[in-house]
Amino acid sequence: MTRWSPTAWHTRSSTPAWCDAARSLRSDVLQAHHIDRARDPEGHFSSSYGLSASGATLVRPDGFVAWRAHALAGEPARALSDVLQKVLLRG
Numbered sequence: 394m395t396r397w398s399p400t401a402w403h404t405r406s407s408t409p410a411w412c413d414a415a416r417s418l419r420s421d422v423l424q425a426h427h428i429d430r431a432r433d434p435e436g437h438f439s440s441s442y443g444l445s446a447s448g449a450t451l452v453r454p455d456g457f458v459a460w461r462a463h464a465l466a467g468e469p470a471r472a473l474s475d476v477l478q479k480v481l482l483r484g
Contacts, residue, residue, distance in 0.1 A: 399454060402480075404473060406449035407438055411462075414469035423477065451476060 404415040405426045415425035428438040442450050442458070447465035450458050451473070459480050466472035477483075 401454060402459070402477070403452040404449055405438070405442075405452060406444075406447075407433065407436075408447045408449065408465055410447075410465055411449035411469050411473075414473050417470050418474055418477070420477065422481070423473075449473075451480070453480075 400422075401424045402422050403424050403426055404411055405428055406412060407428045409427055412425035412427045415423055430436070432438075438444075439446050439448060442448070442461060443463070444450070444461060445464045449462045449465075449469070451460040453459045460476045462469075462472060
């Protein structure tokens with residue numbers, strides 16, 4: 394289990410592909426959190442963030458949602474990389 398860091402950006406999704414994509418970026422500022430049935434037994438995570446079951450969020454270190462993908466992107470690692478470049482003003 395990844396610990397919540399107050400200085401990192403956080404990808405949260407109930408779809409493992411988003412978390413795998415976040416980890417594949419090997420970013421020192423990004424952590425991945427898979428919200429599985431053990432953490433969300435009622436299945437409210439996706440709907441509370443306005444996502445489909447395959448969506449994801451990118452949460453800033455201060456807890457605000459910086460970005461959300463309603464559904465799984467064709468290339469989730471590229472989608473996360475692109476959005477990180479934008480929100481971190483690197484691209």
